Structure formats: C-alpha cells, structure tokens
Amino acid sequence: MNTKRIKLPYGISNFKRLVRDNYYYIDKTKYIEQIENNPEPYIFFLRPRRFGKSLFVSQLRYYYGLEHKDQFDNIFGNYYIGKHPTSGANKYHVLHFEFSRINTTSKDSTFMGFLENVKDGIVEFITQYGLITDSEKINILSSKEPNTMLMKLFRAYRKANIYVIIDEYDHFANEILAFNFNGFKSFVSENGFVRKFYETIKAATADGIVEYFFGTGVTPITLDSMTSGFNIAKNFSTQKQFNNMLGFTEPEVKQLINLTLPDQSNHLLIKNIKELYNGYLFNENCQKIYNPDMVLYYLSEYQKNDMQPKELIDTNIASDYGKIKKLFALQEPFRNSQVLEELMTSGETPAILTPQFSFERDFNRNDFVSLLFYL
Template sequence: MDKKIPYGISNYKRLIQDNYLYVDKTKYIEKLENLHAPYIFFLRPRRFGKSLFTSVLENYYDVNGKDDFEELFGNTYIGRNPTKEKSDYYVLKFNFSRLDTSTGESLKRTFLEATKKGFSNFITNYNLIIEFNDEGFPATVFDSFLTQVEKKINKPLYVIIDEYDHFANELLSFKTDIFSEIVSKTGFVRKWYEVLKIGTETIIKRIFATGVSPITLDSLTSGFNIGSDITRDVRFNEMMGFNEDEVRTLITKCTKSSILEKDMDEIVHELRKNYNGYLFSEDGRMRVFNSDMVLYYLKSYEDFNKGPKEMIDKNIASDYAKLGNMFNLKNKDANMKVLDNILKGETIKSSITAQFSLEKDFEEDDFKSLLFYLGLLTIDKEILNRVTLKVPNYVIRELYFDFFMKKLNESVDYELNVSEIKEALEDLALEGRCNSLIECVEKTLNILSTRDYIKFDEKYVKLIFLTYCFLSRLYLVKSEYEVESGFIDVALLKQSNVSPTYFAIFELKYISKKQFQEQGEKIVNEKLSEAKAQLRKYETSRELREMKNLKKFAVVFVYDKCVVNEEILDK
C-alpha cells in the first residue's frame, strides 16, 4: 500500500501505524543524548516540525514503549542504533500552544489547565493513582504533583515542553504589561520554571523544550538557569525542516508512478524557490526547507498531480499575519525602518541576540534577531563577528509585501481598493495592458504625497508598484531581476499553476518635483531614453528572447504623477 503524505500529522505513533511517510530525523536522538546538556531549549519558526519531533522523543523514551519499539522505530536510524536510555523514562509532556492571552487572568487559568492536562495524560498513560493539590497557582500545583509522583515511580522523568513561549509571542506586540507581570520575580510563569528547576534535583533527569523566539528565555533564566539553548548549534541545523535530499526522497515516494528526472527537477526548483533558504547557524552549509509548506505542496501533488494554486499554506499565512504585530514592538519607528530596508532589498547586517528581554533596551539588532527566529529573515553569510540576513524565500517575501500593504492602508484616508488592483493586474495578464495598474499606483502616490513624513524617491515608488504586483498572486514578481545584460527593475514572470497570456518587464524612472522644476521636459526625455535603452539591452538576453508574449514598458514618474507609460515594441 502506498504511503501517505503526513501533512498536519504531529503524532508519531499515528504517523507510523497509519502508513504515513516519515523523514527519518532519529539520528538526532543519539546526538542529543550524547550532549553534555540534559536540559535543552530548541527554537525554530512556526510549522517547522517541532511538535512531531517532540512526539518522536516521547515515544522513544517512554518506559511503556518497549513493546511497540520495533513497530515504531524498526525502520529508522535509531531503531538500528538504539541508545542506552531508550524506553527508560516516564515522560511528562506539556503543550502550551492553546493558551488564552486575552487577559492576565485568562492566561493564568489556561496555563494552569495546560499544566493539569499534562498531569492527566501522565496519570492515564501510566495507570497511576496520584493525589495532588490541583487548585491554586500553577507552580504550587506543579510542586504538589512532583512531590507525589516521586513516591510512585521507579525511573526518572523526561519533561517535554512543546511551544514553551507561545503565549509570549501572542502578548509581546500589544500586551507587554501582562508579559512583564507573568515573568517577573513573582509572576506565575517564572515560579513554574523555578519548580521545574527544583525537580531536576530529584526525579527530572532530562528536559526538552521547543519554542519560536528566545524573548522569554532571558526573563526565565533567573528562575531556570540550567537550560542549554542549542538553536544555533551547527550540529542541529537540519534537525527540523527538510534538506534537499530528503525532499527528493519524499517526492519519489509520493508520486504514483516513477517520476522523470526533468519533472523531479522542476518540482524541486518550485519548492526551493518558495520554501527553502533557511540557515540557522553561520557555520552551517545546508539550507533547509520549511517542512510544513513542502508537505502542503506535496499533498496537493498527491491528490491532484500538481501543486496548489496558493503557494503559501493558509495556516502558516494566518500565523505570520499575527506576527505583523511584532513591528509595533517597543521602537515602532526603528522597526518600520528595518521593514523598509528589507522591502527595498538593502543589506541587513546584525549580530544575532541569543536572549533578549523587554526589561532592557530593545535595540535594532534585537528586532532583526527576532525576525530571524520567527523565520522572516535567515542567515545569508558571516561577516567578521556579525552576519548578513536575507529573506529566505519567495512566499516570505510575499508576506512582507502584505505587511507593507497593511501599513499603506493605515497611511491613507481610505481603504485601498484591492479588487481594483487585482483587476488591473488581470488586465495586464489577459490583455497585455498596464494602464490600469499605473493608474492604481498613481492614485496611491497622489494620496501619499500630502503626507510630509513619507520620503518620496525612486525606491519608494517602486515599492508601491511591487506591492500591487505581489497582491495579485498572478505572477512570480522579481525586483532587480538579473539577466545576462543587467538588472530589470520589475519582472512579472511565470508563477506556478497560473497561466497569464502576457508577461511583462518594467523599467521605472523617478523625477523629483525639484528636478522637474529645474529641468522640465529635458529630464523626462533623458529618463525615458535611459529606460528604453535598458529595456533594449535586456531583451537581448537569452532568457527574455525565449519568453513568449513578453511586454516591455518604460514608465516615468514625476513626483506623484506618471508622465510617460510607453510600451517598447519588438524591433
């Protein structure tokens, strides 16, 4: 029977028993066990396989798992190379992904509920009778439980915490007062981790905690200062997510018939462009794919023999939509400047902060680091003792332009007409006309021109133009697209599973109000000639020569008005 794509499956036992494909990450169990660090924190962006990995650990170390071991692990690395601690723990697992952060009280209540849920599952799994105080502060309840458990078990505890920081990411952008309160010296989260630390002196032998950002780590370390953060350890760069070999193996196994090498390369190219690019250690060499998004794509391929219409999984898109609030964190103006630099394609240099706290100054590097941990930026390369960061892939770049569109809406007096913008792009895609698109851009520029705080320049005009092109999802949108003969300002190319009649390249020129007042039509003609010459040069490149129905446009803006919109016809 063909194995199934495990999209959305985070329970390892179910994955194996129900015949889903598994990308074997069990060699990392051995690596983790051999570390001289029994209490581990490991951070990765959302939807990166963290929950499944914790389930693998749970099943591997569970003392009750001896009878199922061969079934669950027989075909894996760790099944062939078991460690001395396999099936040797009582596993106590907490999941903090569903906390209610609407108020401080609701957070405290649901944190306690999640804690007690972990206890309830533990008692059921091991068929124990444990009487403990289940009322009061979470730390008090936790302490009471550990005291009673110690009397009932004859092996140590392995504590697994999934999404230890989920509540923090929800709170940080708009309820920092609640966050500060719960992690303060008397806060219930800090106190809970103090109990966890005390437990390591008796029955807790190992801890593995996953999360997204280290923003809580600093706030907790005075209560729990024994954890090792291995997030950027090069040995674990590929522990979650998929490398390219793993992706190719998945494709081979999920396609219903033997796949041609050409088709394999096309699928891998599509996945690489949209979902790859993540590097979590500057010493790493292998970039990894977001595992959820790869499985999302391959599930569509399994069901319909082609990729999805929407290249970003709506579940991930909704996660990242919330993260847009992070731009309001602390110094909003400085954060927006970082966003501006990212959108304009400028080099982003930073030292990556290992831990940061709201109780200290939140610097620009801290914000860039936060974007790194969230998966919105990734390591490009190391420069001395810093790194340059870049947007990892195309779907994340689209999300940035979605953020910018939202900010653009906030800057004008009326809601931008998204339907009008999409129809303008459809007119270009089906009829080869860009007039409506230019009018949409011009209308926005006209409104923004009354805002003294908007700094108009060629890059800003191009940014708005790009934002509208990204919005339609009709094209693969490229800025400063490199061809043999130079860099095209804006290229609208073939997007997966969308088939426009026409494609387009644009050369955009901008003239300030002052320049036009001083030089008039002379500078307009100069800019137009420059744009036309560049387009003529680009069209000689092999890639563009082979592209059918390619439209070429020279567009000149004077401040907030388009004064030239000229199609350059083939010679």
C-alpha cells in the same frame, strides 16, 4: 505515467500514527541518540511554526515513555534508533506539557489557561503511571497555582525518574507580547507564575526527580525572561550538530520530489521550491533548511492536481498579520518600519541572529530582525 504515490505526512504530528498508517518519513531518529549522548540534560530547541517540533516531541514521548516499551519494535524498528537503541529507551516517566491552547485575552484568562494546561499534563501523567493514592491525587489537583500543583506532583513521585517535555513553551507568551507588552512583563517577572513554574522544575532537577528536560518553541524572545528560574537549560537551536534535526535539507527535498512526482523535472521543481521558500539558515556554517510544512504542502497539492498550487503559502502557516503589525510597534516603531521598507525594497536585510532576548536591556535592530526571522 508512473502512478505510484507515497503518502506524505502533511499535518501529521503523532509518530505512532505516522508509522502505523505508512506515511513516508525522512528518518531523523538519529538525533534522539545525539541528544541523549550530549552532556547537557536540559535542552531548549527552537524552530519556526510548523517545522516538525510536535512530531519530534511525539517521537521522544514514544521513545522514552516506559509505558511504550512493548511497542518499541513496531514504532521504531524500521528507523535508525530502532536499530541502535540507547540505554535510555523506555526508561522514564514522561511528563508532557503543551502551551498553545491558552486564551490570552486577559490576565485572568491567561493564568487560568496556563493552570489548566499544567493540570492537563499532570492528570495525563497520573492516569498513565498511577503509583499514588486517591487522596494524594486530589491534593495535587486541587492546587490553585501551577507551581504548587507541580511541586506536589514531584513530591508524590520523588522516587520516579521523570523526563519533562514541553511543547510550544512560548506560544501564549508571544501572543501576549504582541498585544499586551506590560502584561507580558508581569507574567514573566520574578514573581510571575511562569517563572515560578520553571523554578519548580529546576528544584526537581536538583533533587534528582527530573532527570531530563526538552522544550520546544518558536522564538527565544521569552527564553531569558521566562526561564530565569530555569537557568540550567541549554539552547541548542543554532548548534551545528543539530542543524538538520527538524526540517528538510535540499537533498532531502530532492528525494521527496523523486518519490512524490517521479514524472516531473526534479531540477525545475527544486528551483521553484527554492525560489518560493528559500530555506532557513540557522547556522552560518551549515546548509539551509526548508520548512517541512511548506514543502509537504507544495508537493501534496502538486501530487493531487498535477500542477503547482495556486496558493503558494499554506494557510496553516501564515502568521497572524495583526500580531506582526503589533510587533512593528514594539520599542522603536520608526526603526522597525525602516526594516520593513528595506525588506520590501531589496528582499533582504542584514542582521546578526540573536540567540536569546532580554527586555532588561535595549531591544536593538538585530533583536527585531531576529524576531521576524524566527516567526
């Protein structure tokens, strides 16, 4: 039996660690070049949970952050982008926010959680790049509103070239939507703190302070409401050019099987994975994409135990069933229950994928099915 094993990057979201510890990586770095060469500088890219978004964000931070210039060859040297670096490599002050760690049990906790996450990103930015006085730092961090804190930061760094990267832009909003619809509407309303936050970023792009923006999330259900103040961003999620940027294609899954389980039947394993995980179709003119967490979970368990895992769904990826139950009560519960019945009876239901939701118009059947798809 062939005992050679590759290290599967299951659960790894830091690209530098992935490279340093010799995890196997299917090279997706060419998409950094494609994003940079695209004429739209402000981008949202959405994929379901555990789809490699945070790992890609980590790549962008190491690639564009000027503080990582001396490590460029060590981190990217063996990959496409290391051999074909772009003009933007390690040229930016990267401002990174991540909004998954917010307590949404009340209006106050949500606001304070958002404020603290903004503060964390700003503290990391100031600590990394300096360039301002202690009094300026105190003035920025003493702000009681997220948009005010961000505005003061941009003023202090008005001569910097900033790349804003936001991971999980919608995580807390999706939580609120499922359990507190009225609360959701108030947070993202015209006077809500979330919209003001994005309005501040938009103003900084107009002033030439923010040069690029890249945001990730799961669903577009809050994209319209939250970012009306940032209506200059483009949603690339269903574009053909970027269909394969995150996740695995079927040939890539076969490649992983060959490297991970060389003594097993490639044909049988790909058949099992296809039946279990099916794959996502983000663009009707493209091939299906497999969730990388599901594939890596399956292969890592098979690799350890020499058999298919008993639990076929990774517990880390299973959605909160309470949240889904609440979503079935959204807007038109009877219609939504009919969708569920159809899914349970036939295993599928036809719908047109909604690229961007808005609660200022009717939330129709296509919207609801699309929401389930994105989750």
